Amino acid sequence: MTISLKVNGKSQQVDADPSTPLLYVLRNDLGLHGSKFGCGLGQCGACMVHVDGKATFSCVLPIAAVGDREVTTLEGLLEDGKPNKLQQAFIDEAAAQCGYCISGMVMRAQVLLKEKPNPTDEEIRHHMRTNLCRCGTHAAIMRAIKRAAVA
Amino acid sequence: MNFRRVVYTVMTVCVVIALAGLAWIWRPAIAPIAANAKVVFDRKTINRGAELAVIGNCSDCHTKEGGPSYAGGRSLPTPFGTIYASNLTPDPDTGIGQWSEEAFRRAMHEGVDREGRQLYPAFPYDHFTNATNEDIRALYAYLMSLAPVRNTIPANELNFPFNYRPLVAGWKLLFLSRANLEPDASKSAEWNRGRYLVEGLGHCGSCHTPRNALGGERKDSAYAGGVADGWNAPPLNASLIAGHHWTVDQLAEYLSTGWHQQHGAAAGPMADVAKNLGQASKEEVHAIAIYIASLSPQGGGAPSTPAAVDAGNAANARPEIVAIYNGACAKCHNDRNTVGPSKALPLSLSTAVHQQEATNTVRVILNGIQSYRTDGGPYMPAFDGMFTDDQIAALAQYVRGRYSGQQPWTDVRAMIAKARREGAQP
Numbered sequence: 001m002t003i004s005l006k007v008n009g010k011s012q013q014v015d016a017d018p019s020t021p022l023l024y025v026l027r028n029d030l031g032l033h034g035s036k037f038g039c040g041l042g043q044c045g046a047c048m049v050h051v052d053g054k055a056t057f058s059c060v061l062p063i064a065a066v067g068d069r070e071v072t073t074l075e076g077l078l079e080d081g082k083p084n085k086l087q088q089a090f091i092d093e094a095a096a097q098c099g100y101c102i103s104g105m106v107m108r109a110q111v112l113l114k115e116k117p118n119p120t121d122e123e124i125r126h127h128m129r130t131n132l133c134r135c136g137t138h139a140a141i142m143r144a145i146k147r148a149a150v151a
Numbered sequence: 152m153n154f155r156r157v158v159y160t161v162m163t164v165c166v167v168i169a170l171a172g173l174a175w176i177w178r179p180a181i182a183p184i185a186a187n188a189k190v191v192f193d194r195k196t197i198n199r200g201a202e203l204a205v206i207g208n209c210s211d212c213h214t215k216e217g218g219p220s221y222a223g224g225r226s227l228p229t230p231f232g233t234i235y236a237s238n239l240t241p242d243p244d245t246g247i248g249q250w251s252e253e254a255f256r257r258a259m260h261e262g263v264d265r266e267g268r269q270l271y272p273a274f275p276y277d278h279f280t281n282a283t284n285e286d287i288r289a290l291y292a293y294l295m296s297l298a299p300v301r302n303t304i305p306a307n308e309l310n311f312p313f314n315y316r317p318l319v320a321g322w323k324l325l326f327l328s329r330a331n332l333e334p335d336a337s338k339s340a341e342w343n344r345g346r347y348l349v350e351g352l353g354h355c356g357s358c359h360t361p362r363n364a365l366g367g368e369r370k371d372s373a374y375a376g377g378v379a380d381g382w383n384a385p386p387l388n389a390s391l392i393a394g395h396h397w398t399v400d401q402l403a404e405y406l407s408t409g410w411h412q413q414h415g416a417a418a419g420p421m422a423d424v425a426k427n428l429g430q431a432s433k434e435e436v437h438a439i440a441i442y443i444a445s446l447s448p449q450g451g452g453a454p455s456t457p458a459a460v461d462a463g464n465a466a467n468a469r470p471e472i473v474a475i476y477n478g479a480c481a482k483c484h485n486d487r488n489t490v491g492p493s494k495a496l497p498l499s500l501s502t503a504v505h506q507q508e509a510t511n512t513v514r515v516i517l518n519g520i521q522s523y524r525t526d527g528g529p530y531m532p533a534f535d536g537m538f539t540d541d542q543i544a545a546l547a548q549y550v551r552g553r554y555s556g557q558q559p560w561t562d563v564r565a566m567i568a569k570a571r572r573e574g575a576q577p
Contacts, residue, residue: 018470018474018478019474019477019478021478021479040482041482041483041493041532042519042531043493043530043532051536054536054537056536057532060478060482060532060534060537061478061479061537062475062477062479063478064471064474064478065471065474065475065478065479065538065539065542067539122217125217126216130532130533
């Protein structure tokens with residue numbers, strides 16, 4: 001079945017079962033490998049993307065549910081082909097160890113900064129609790145978000 | 152002459168009644184304990200108080216999300232306005248640091264604070280009045296052993312006339328009375344223990360009993376189901392909502408772990424209750440389970456083996472909704488009679504899907520079930536923001552038809568809107 005999706009500002013046609021998780025289509029059909037497959041159950045946040053500006057687990061979001069809502073992935077945050085402020089802050093703080101969770105962390109944090117440009121530590125912790133990092137780089141992730149907030 | 156005498160008499164009677172009323176409402180302040188007074192209790196009493204505090208779920212209301220335990224400040228929305236829970240740490244200025252044991256006992260039994268002010272019954276003293284002095288002493292010992300936290304509590308935001316505290320005395324006249332908890336010799340000691348905990352500190356009826364227009368529990372409908380933080384607290388006097396009853400052991404497991412494989416996960420405010428009861432002794436939780444099971448005709452019987460049922464009413468569903476169910480929900484909620492990932496159950500076992508209102512199903516879809524355990528407890532992601540309100544409503548009706556076989560719900564969209572207003576956030 002052909003389904004239309006709006007991804008990173010572009011209209012895309014994909015041929016897939018409507019129950020297919022958005023993540024699979026992003027990675028396998030559209031070649032966007034920023035989002036990662038972690039648990040596949042909406043538990044870890046590695047797959048997080050924006051759907052109409054809201055942070056969303058793409059591994060449990062069937063493409064049938066997306067409709068004409070706008071999907072944004074890590075690649076879609078680039079500004080003129082360069083990392084945006086938050087992405088650059090993650091690079092500057094060397095927030096990645098293995099890096100697997102980082103795409104999801106950036107996508108999740110971006111939503112917070114849009115709503116609250118200067119969040120408190122407590123607000124950051126509360127907001128980011130849906131995303132897990134097995135390496136334990138949370139302190140660096142925290143610094144990166146704060147760096148982007150004040151930059 | 153006669154007329155004048157009548158007027159005087161009426162006026163005198165009125166004044167006497169008013170004075171008697173005031174005298175009846177008035178409670179003296181209880182002298183503060185000295186700032187340097189050391190309240191010392193033995194470790195055993197303090198530990199006992201700690202266990203009673205988890206049975207009473209005290210920390211749930213008296214801790215603001217992300218704030219220090221027992222330091223209060225959590226807002227409690229009521230039909231009469233918003234009340235802020237008090238600081239139970241022994242800070243002398245903002246907590247109970249100046250309270251003597253007698254002042255604490257009076258608050259628990261009579262709903263009056265140390266300074267003699269009437270306390271609102273959001274603080275469930277209509278149950279705590281059943282607690283023994285000895286247990287209240289242990290609770291006091293525990294709270295006074297906590298580190299004091301300076302936390303000034305915001306003033307309540309109650310609508311007129313409920314912001315006038317002396318009115319609470321009238322409420323008490325109607326709804327505050329000690330339950331007759333004389334041991335029932337025809338029942339086991341454990342049942343009697345369970346009754347004491349459930350009717351007293353456990354205050355289960357605060358959520359699971361419907362309330363009247365004045366906010367009093369309707370004793371004629373005890374445990375017939377109520378409301379808690381916008382969630383429907385299911386009836387405890389009829390255990391067949393989802394077609395299979397609770398045994399004592401199942402209840403005990405559910406209460407102490409927040410999950411049972413035939414009944415699912417504690418969600419909403421019940422998750423906090425289970426989190427707390429998980430720290431109580433097995434004996435106390437088992438006694439609670441015995442009493443709760445005895446409230447329903449089928450409770451406590453032999454275990455049944457519920458089968459996952461697909462009532463089939465899915466043929467009319469929109470293909471988009473079936474695809475969403477298969478892609479998002481069925482990963483965990485399978486149609487076989489097995490527990491899926493994240494401890495998800497077949498939805499035909501779900502109480503929420505069988506309840507008369509869509510409230511709990513909608514709230515679970517929006518909020519998910521947040522895991523508090525580190526040993527792989529139940530978990531569900533929050534689908535707020537992932538699906539549109541229209542999709543959530545259709546999905547709720549789909550699982551209702553397919554897994555309960557009952558009539559569709561009404562007002563699902565309104566319940567989604569209400570849940571969102573009340574802050575459905577992952």
